């Protein structure tokens with residue numbers, strides 16, 4: 573399914589032109605137009621999924637293969653010191669475009685990109701309880 577008013581549906585399917593780093597039957601990989609760093613790329617499925625919550629297993633499985641391939645090419649191209657591969661789901665997690673996309677962000681020592689959190693503290697019991705609660709909802 574494509575969504576009529578979705579900019580990433582239009583880009584992924586060539587309705588709006590954008591230079592592709594990589595393209596196959598299921599994905600187009602483009603450069604982010606508001607990059608965190610030079611070479612910041614986005615993996616876009618050609619089908620519309622709002623985010624990971626509505627994505628099927630087959631597409632979810634393929635997306636990281638594409639991301640890894642492009643990450644290796646970006647690494648080779650720019651000789652960066654690291655790469656973040658990340659993906660935001662829902663507004664609370666920083667999602668601003670509601671068509672699933674995976675970010676590939678080249679990182680350089682002392683760059684200004686900010687991907688981080690303050691580590692919390694948990695007991696063994698809390699870890700076990702949390703793992704059990706999540707396990708019950710796997711499908």
Ligand code: AMP
Nearest residue numbers: 579603604605606607660666667668669
């Ligand atoms: P997120 O906040 O995870 O939803 O990321 C959305 C990303 O899409 C941001 O990094 C934007 O810079 C990028 N973006 C928005 N519109 C476009 C566009 N037309 N072409 C390329 N990147 C875009």
Ligand code: ZN
Nearest residue numbers: 578581620671
């Ligand atoms: Zn879409």
